[in-house]
Amino acid sequence: MGLLITQPKGAAQRLKDGVGAALIALVLGVPMLGLATADVGGALAVITRWPLLAGFVGVVFVGRLFFQWLIDIFSLRKKRREQARPAVAKSRPWLTWIGFAALGLAVMLPIAFSGNRYVIDTATTVLIYVMLGWGLNVVVGLAGLLDLGYVAFYAVGAYSYGLLSTHFGWGFWQTLPVAGLLAASFGLLLGWPTLRLRGDYLAIVTLGFGEIIRLILLNWTEFSGGPNGVNSIPRPTFFGLPFKPDSDDGATFASFFHLEYSPDHRVTFLYYLILALALLTNLFVSRLRKLPVGLAWEAVREDELACKAMGINVTNIKLSAFAIGAMLGGFAGVFFAARQGFISPESFVFSESATILAIVVLGGMGSQLGVVIAALLLVVLPELGRDFSEYRMFLFGAAMILIMVWRPGGIIAKREPTLRLGAAA
């Protein structure tokens, strides 16, 4: 180990650095912030926004100085601390307790907010994203494969239920396994040719696949209804008991349990349904992680070449992760179709894939609890204000870069392997 620099930089150097950043900001800002084109009286005209540009350059200058100062302080402290005593891997048992507390809160939520439909609806949306995040986490977090078209499998699941139920009268529980298998087959079909290649190709092929699925759903009107989508999809039933007002044709949920009919029943039921599906997903994935295939996923993520040398069939291992991720996406899609009652290609655009990826990346690849926190942040924050939802994707993009640069492990970093040599069993 060489000598570590433990002295901060000089003021002149800092100032030069800040001025440099401000100059770059000025050049970048002139065509985007300083100048803009707008429709003025039927023709395009250039408008200028110099105060905005000046503000931006000023913020960059001050921000650069401040952050450099902050980074210097922190990295100095870290270096000094590491010199004093080498880092030891810490185990964090309290994370498990936070997980159980979160689960308790999730179970209690409909009781605490009974009658408040908005809260339960939002919580259901959060849980759909949690489930999608956990599914994608198998692919991205555990196996280390970048899937940019995850929403395609979500769409496969949603359209499976939408079409099978409206054309053939299939129920929710019948379609669920079929749709999962269908999504998994699509995953195998797509993964088989591309997973033998480098990871970068997979990213772009999945991106293309997501677009193919969307374009086919949009243009093949006879099959999918085109831009109009699929309407009046039947809602899931409680073991055959539908959620609707009392009528003469058969028992309903309310009449069977001798309750007063209320539309809240269905909302609450849907909430518990997605909670159960998400928990099953979590259980399934955390069990798989302890099986040889799950350990192989992490091994392939860490060093593909070493795995090949060990005699692991890397392609099959990747394919299994990809197919399982796709299947979980398909399950979530079935639930989505059943909850909305209406689906159209609009719901399956690239930005949806990007949102799910952002949840996984921000939460920490491989961390189950991190995904929950990230999904909560990403769904609830845009609900708080319309202004915010306009900047939503802009902030996601920036956050993805920042997280990768500063904290590649995510909010809750959990990159340590499940199994480690020499660890107490």
Next chain:
Amino acid sequence: MGQFIQQLINGLTLGAVYGLIALGYTMVYGIIGMINFAHGDVYMVSAIMAVTFITLLSALGISSVPLMLVLVLVIVIALTSVYGWTVERTAYRPLRNSTRLAPLISAIGMSIFLQNMVQITQGARVKPVPTLLPGSLELFTANGFTVHLAYTQILIVLVTVALLIGFTALITRTSFGRQQRACEQDRTMTALLGINVDRTISLTFMLGAALAAVAGVMVTVYYGVVDFSIGFVAGIKAFTAAVLGGIGSLPGAMLGGLIIGMIESFWSAYLSPEYKDVATFVILILVLMFRPSGLLGRPEVEKV
């Protein structure tokens, strides 16, 4: 026959544009071995800037078309290069020795960031510009179908050919080209020989962005309408072109661009315009399945 020739001309023009963008993908892949997902959005940024500066210059009273074109090209190339540099400096350089997944995710983040940044600062609406080079040559008429060759199409092909000649000379004849090729082969060894690898990579990104800027200006002049979302599809198509030609191979990128341009143009004319993007994606998947090294590429050997 007439329609066939017409589609050939249109495909050639489109292919030239895809080829220019594909060069940026292939160069960056060659030197740091990653797909620059944000490249399509850098192209989009340049197209939006072209709209701004064409409008600004005509408001300032510049009426000579050649002068206007040269000015817009110079300004947009310069500014887009700075964008290319900044993208590399902020999103990729800090991650150069990180895991393989990290730069890919950061690249996707940069792509989303650029697209939404433009949407917020410049507005989401489609931006039209007046035609700079109206008119076309009427080549011949066959069976009542007149084949047109627009002046902008001549311009695009001429500019692309000129750029390709200059670019090939830059890579094969100059000391920067030698440094760039050296970095492609072995970055550590190149650094040991006293070549500034960081600077070479930055310059490669700027060069790629400059080529994308030319494509952006040309598309703005050719189609006359631009919006914030054009980078996504153009990026995938150019990437397909780069893979088809053999990623890492410069003539391959241009060849792939031409093939993709032709396919798209013929597909729209004779089959179905709705599925022209699907055709490109299917080609991408087929190429990766059966010939992952592309038409002119070398088979890839993985190094430890």
